[in-house]
Amino acid sequence: MILVTGATGTVGRLALERLPADCAVRVLARDPSRVAVPRKGVEVVRADYRDPASLGKALRGVHRALLVTSRVGGDDDVVFLRAARRAGVRRVTKLSAAAVVDVRAQDLITRWQRDCEAALTSSGLEWTLLRPRAFMSNVLSWASSVRTESLVRGLYGHAPNACVHPRDIADVAVLALTEDGHAGRAYTLTGPQPLSAVEQVEQLAEVLGRRLRFEEMEPPQARAALLRRHSGSMADALLDSALRQKAGSKAQVLDTVRAVTGGEPRSFRSWAQEHAGAFGPAREQATRSTKFSERGSPLTGHAVSL
Structure with a gap:
């Protein structure tokens, strides 16, 4: 039995869709009504990291689990792993982040992620760590301003990031859950090339066949x-992450996706083509090869992502 957590989020949902049909699969969710069940036979159970008794029931009979947590500073990982040990779970595949291996990253979010990794690697369970760069899907936070203003705002717009397609992360997660040979491995996952927010806007504009403008924001x-969406400590963590990106700490491209899956990592252009509808209807242009974007400003979504 494989248990999937985080199935209402990006990677958990995609991993759930990709698990083989002959696998016994259970999904843990605080609100089962929000889970999109991809096929018959997938069991969805109500459980919460803050309710150890519910975790024990959800983990009964589970041998491998995908662990996704998001409550920064919380002890959800510790509580889950304690319940997993009691239930006889053998291996946990954990979604973490590439920033944990950057010694310059000492912000709140990265320190929490390191603590979560340490809880798993010292748990006595077999483990696999997934450490992706920023998700390409982070640029969905641009959708509203692209639809209404043909504009993207952001910070450090020319700072490169080797962002990764979420489907590639999910593909690696599924292999770690269903194959042997991944225990004790930490996989840092990147896309095929480093791209700045400005370059992403250019590619998105070409895909949409629209003229888009990028407007640089100042740090204040x-x-x-x-601060309109996060606490002060979270805002500081995201701004620290943006500064590290500006310094080039997120530009490295690794071949991990290809080495693990056997396939080439998906490009940002392919992601944009798959999700073009989220940014509004495209307007037909005389030629799709024209560069439609204009320099303007960076966004507070992808440009400050970890």
Whole structure:
């Protein structure tokens, strides 16, 4: 039995869709009504990291699990792993982040991620760590301004990031859950090339056949925007991450996706083509090869992602 957590999020949902039909699969969710069940036979159970008794029931009979947590600073991983040991789970595949191996990353989010990894690697369970760069899907946070203003705003727009397609992360997760040979491995996952937010806007504009403008934000503007959605400590963590990206710490491309899956990592252009509808209807242009984007400003979504 394989248990999937985080099935209402990006990677958990995609991993759930990709698990082989002959696998016994159970999904843990606080709200089962939000889970899109991809096929018959997938069991969805109500459980919460803050309710150890519910975790024990959800983990009964489970041998391998995909662990996705998001409550920064919380002890969800510790609580889950304690319940997993009691239930006899053998291996846990954990979604982490590439920033954990950057010694310059000492922000709140990265310190929490390191603590979560340490809880797993010291748990006595077999483990596999997935450490992706920023998700290409982070640029969905641009959708509203692209639809209404043909504009993307962001911080450090020319800072490169080897962002990764979420499907590639999910493919590696599925292999770690269903194959032997992945225990004790930590996989840092990147896309095929480093791209700045400006370059992403250019490619998105070409895919949409629309003229898009990029508008650079100043750090005080970016901080104010972040504080409308996050606490001060979270905003500081995201701004610290953006500075590391500006310094080039997220530009390295690794061949991990190809080495693990046997396939080439998916490009940002392919992601944009798959999700073009989220940014509004495309307007037909005389030629699709024209560069439609104009320099303007960076966004507070992808440009400050970990």
